[in-house]
Amino acid sequence: MPIPLYGFLQGDTVGLLILAEEAETLQALARKLQAAASLRVEGRDHVQVVYNDKTMDPAMTVTQAGFEALDRFDVVPEQQ
Amino acid sequence: MLSREEWLPLARKLDWDYSYVREDEVFPEVISGKPWLPHSEWKDWEESFKTSYREYVDNQYEKDMAVQAVHDAVGRIENVQKLALPWLNSLKVHAAALSLAEFTGVIGNLRGARFGRDSAWRTMATFGALDEYRHTQIPLLLFHPLVRLDSQFDWAHKFYHTNNWFAVAARHFFDELTVGQNAIEFHIATNVVLETGFTNLQFVGLASLARESSDHMFERMVTSIQTDEARHAQIGHPVLATVMKHDPKYAQYLVDKWFWRNWRLFSILTGLSIDYLTALDQRPYSFKEFMEEWIIDQFLRTLDEFGLEKPWYWDLLIDELDIYHHMIYASAYSYRATLWFNFVIPGPAERKWLRQKYPKYWDDMDAVWEQISERWRTVGPGPANEFAVHGTAMPTFCDLCQLPLSAGTPRKNTARVLVHEGRKYIFCSEPCQWIFLHEPERYASHKDIVKRVLSGEAPSELLKLLTEYFNLTPDTWGKDVHHGDYEWLGVRKDSAA
Numbered sequence: 001m002p003i004p005l006y007g008f009l010q011g012d013t014v015g016l017l018i019l020a021e022e023a024e025t026l027q028a029l030a031r032k033l034q035a036a037a038s039l040r041v042e043g044r045d046h047v048q049v050v051y052n053d054k055t056m057d058p059a060m061t062v063t064q065a066g067f068e069a070l071d072r073f074d075v076v077p078e079q080q
Numbered sequence: 081m082l083s084r085e086e087w088l089p090l091a092r093k094l095d096w097d098y099s100y101v102r103e104d105e106v107f108p109e110v111i112s113g114k115p116w117l118p119h120s121e122w123k124d125w126e127e128s129f130k131t132s133y134r135e136y137v138d139n140q141y142e143k144d145m146a147v148q149a150v151h152d153a154v155g156r157i158e159n160v161q162k163l164a165l166p167w168l169n170s171l172k173v174h175a176a177a178l179s180l181a182e183f184t185g186v187i188g189n190l191r192g193a194r195f196g197r198d199s200a201w202r203t204m205a206t207f208g209a210l211d212e213y214r215h216t217q218i219p220l221l222l223f224h225p226l227v228r229l230d231s232q233f234d235w236a237h238k239f240y241h242t243n244n245w246f247a248v249a250a251r252h253f254f255d256e257l258t259v260g261q262n263a264i265e266f267h268i269a270t271n272v273v274l275e276t277g278f279t280n281l282q283f284v285g286l287a288s289l290a291r292e293s294s295d296h297m298f299e300r301m302v303t304s305i306q307t308d309e310a311r312h313a314q315i316g317h318p319v320l321a322t323v324m325k326h327d328p329k330y331a332q333y334l335v336d337k338w339f340w341r342n343w344r345l346f347s348i349l350t351g352l353s354i355d356y357l358t359a360l361d362q363r364p365y366s367f368k369e370f371m372e373e374w375i376i377d378q379f380l381r382t383l384d385e386f387g388l389e390k391p392w393y394w395d396l397l398i399d400e401l402d403i404y405h406h407m408i409y410a411s412a413y414s415y416r417a418t419l420w421f422n423f424v425i426p427g428p429a430e431r432k433w434l435r436q437k438y439p440k441y442w443d444d445m446d447a448v449w450e451q452i453s454e455r456w457r458t459v460g461p462g463p464a465n466e467f468a469v470h471g472t473a474m475p476t477f478c479d480l481c482q483l484p485l486s487a488g489t490p491r492k493n494t495a496r497v498l499v500h501e502g503r504k505y506i507f508c509s510e511p512c513q514w515i516f517l518h519e520p521e522r523y524a525s526h527k528d529i530v531k532r533v534l535s536g537e538a539p540s541e542l543l544k545l546l547t548e549y550f551n552l553t554p555d556t557w558g559k560d561v562h563h564g565d566y567e568w569l570g571v572r573k574d575s576a577a
Contacts, residue, residue, distance in 0.1 A: 004534055006476055006485070006506055008493045013448055014411035015485035015495050015506075017474035017530055036473035039414050039455055040448045070504040072497050 003062060003069050007033040010076040011041040020062045027058035030075045046078035088132055092200045095119060112195040113264025115327045122322060125198035127314040136207055140214065140308075147218060147304050155222060155297040157229050165422070165561045167293045170357035172232050172421040174286070174298075175223035176239035177246075177349055181254050182219075185212035188258030188266040192315065195263040201315060205267075208312035215305050222301060231555045235420040242551040243538070245418060245529045249482035252526065253345050257338070264319055268331070269338040271316025275309050276382060278342045280374040281350040283309065289354060292362040324386050333518065336391040339379065340511045343397060344481045351405030352412075355437075356423075360430055366437035368401045393511045400487070402440040407486040410448045414471045416558035417546055424561045425453060427568045444490040453569060461565035469564060472542065477528040479505040480512035500524065 002019035007029075009016075016036050020029050026049040034043050049056045049065075051073045056065055067073065082090075098106060109116040131139075160168070189212055192205030219236065226233040239247050257269050283306035290299035324331040347367075354367040365373075376398075383390060391397070413423045426434060426449060435442040452469065459468040476485045478495075487508040488494035496513055498505045500520055507513040516523050532538040538549045546552045 004530075006495065006497070008485075008495065010492075011444065011447065011490050012493075013407040013445075013486055013490055015476040015493060017476050017533075036471075038451075039469065039471055040410065040451055042447070042451050070497065070506065072495060072506070074493075 003067060005067060006072045008074045009033050009037045009041055012037045013040060022063045024062050026056050026060050026065060033075050044077055047075050048078050050074040050076055092203050094199045107195055107197060111262050112197060113262035117326060119197060122197040125201050125318045127204055129311050143304050147300055150297055150300040151222060160226055160229060163295055164293060164359045166357040166424045169421040170353040175219055175233060175236040176420060177250055179216055179219040179236050180240040182212050182215035184254045184258040188261060188270055192263045192267055204315050208315060211308035211312050218301055232420050244550040252482045253341060265334060267316040267319045268334050271313045272320050273335060273338040274342050275313035277339060277379045278346050279309050281346050284374055285350055285370050288364055289358050292364055293358060320386055332388055335388055337515050339391055344483060347405045348408050352409050356409050360433055367405060371401055402438050403489055404487060406445045411484050411486050415475055417470060418550060419558040420556055422559050422561045427566055441489050456564035457569055457571050460571055461563055463563045466559050476530050478508035478512050479528055480507055480516045480523060482528055
């Protein structure tokens with residue numbers, strides 16, 4: 001069952017509804033949001049997912065990260 | 081025979097003591113508003129116009145004739161066809177969003193005409209209702225016939241009868257402001273905050289843009305409407321003064337709440353018209369400059385006059401002057417098929433002007449426009465490529481203002497999630513969440529567009545959402561005015577073919 005999430009890509013002008021799969025990694029989720037916002041924001045290779053003010057391990061799955069329906073997550077450029 | 085000076089005060093101030101019913105039954109708090117006070121506290125309610133019905137009718141007749149004369153002279157379809165395309169689309173925005181919104185003002189004023197706490201207030205609200213009916217009919221009369229020129233003008237009538245996302249947001253605002261409101265809150269929110277605080281955006285700002293755009297019909301219309309607003313806006317000031325005297329905390333809350341709610345809607349209606357839908361050489365000022373000169377300074381003087389404080393979110397609002405309507409416009413452009421008017425991309429000259437007027441955040445906005453432009457370069461111009469330069473993922477909306485989650489900046493969107501009584505809500509900004517938490521019973525059960533889609537009330541597939549839920553058609557949904565065919569993009573249609 002997909003989990004509806006509010007995704008915010010840094011550089012974008014609006015939040016997007018992203019349907020996440022439970023077994024999907026956060027890296028894949030970040031790519032999904034980047035693809036959804038690609039009309040307005042140029043893609044980047046190195047990004048990270050921020051959830052509840054914490055930078056998340058990209059290899060974690062959506063379930064492991066504890067994402068619940070209608071939560072907010074952010075995708076930001078990876079810090080150097 | 082009584083002279084005017086003798087009978088008018090008698091007719092205007094015709095209150096009496098009730099013998100067979102209590103005063104709070106005649107004026108229940110739930111519909112007259114709070115604080116509930118006996119009439120003795122309202123008996124000095126006064127306004128300066130002191131108009132009789134006959135004078136009102138004579139005056140309105142003259143004004144209607146003047147509007148009709150300008151319409152006859154310059155309001156024909158061939159005159160409208162000469163207007164610049166972006167400005168024509170600004171007219172479609174206002175034709176749809178204002179006409180029937182004014183009709184809700186009739187309902188709010190009629191509530192004041194029955195449940196206002198002094199007879200002079202009720203008399204003035206009766207004129208206010210007639211005014212708002214006039215403000216419904218004039219734009220419908222002027223704009224809807226343009227459907228022969230452009231089917232998007234059909235939305236002058238249609239807009240409020242649809243579940244289009246912007247109509248949902250506008251209804252959420254006007255239903256609370258006017259249709260479902262008690263007399264005290266209605267008159268403070270409408271007369272003091274909207275008609276005194278924000279009216280200059282519409283009636284000074286838009287009138288001067290219309291003049292610069294050679295749209296004398298629209299200029300005359302808004303100027304004529306403004307003369308009514310100036311009169312009936314007077315109702316709210318003595319209402320606010322009395323509430324301030326008896327419950328200053330509540331007065332402050334009402335002003336803070338409604339200034340924010342008005343800001344959200346009018347920054348979109350007027351901000352987009354000034355900074356994007358008016359030709360560059362016809363823009364006398366930026367939206368921010370106009371806000372600072374005509375709205376912010378005047379509102380601060382009004383607050384001072386009543387002994388009110390600046391709203392707690394003041395610094396945030398001042399910061400939003402630099403960015404909010406830009407975030408909305410770029411988002412709306414990329415979801416233009418969800419609306420009933422057409423858009424234009426700001427080209428290099430416009431972006432240079434916007435950078436000069438909005439240096440604080442323009443770098444981030446410029447990157448967005450560059451990316452959108454690049455998509456047009458890649459796919460090439462033409463109507464067939466509209467959806468290749470269009471968003472596909474569902475945009476998201478605030479659970480209070482019902483507008484897109486486009487607050488903050490491209491670097492940091494200020495949307496915030498709140499769990500309230502086991503249900504999850506999202507708000508575009510702290511003030512929207514603050515308003516919700518003050519009166520959750522008023523807002524909690526309303527579903528935004530995203531939650532309607534998730535619950536199956538609205539279709540999730542874009543084309544079905546546009547046609548079956550937003551009531552748009554391929555003829556009426558929004559497009560790029562030039563279908564991406566801009567000389568500065570370097571891929572004009574002739575060379576691309």
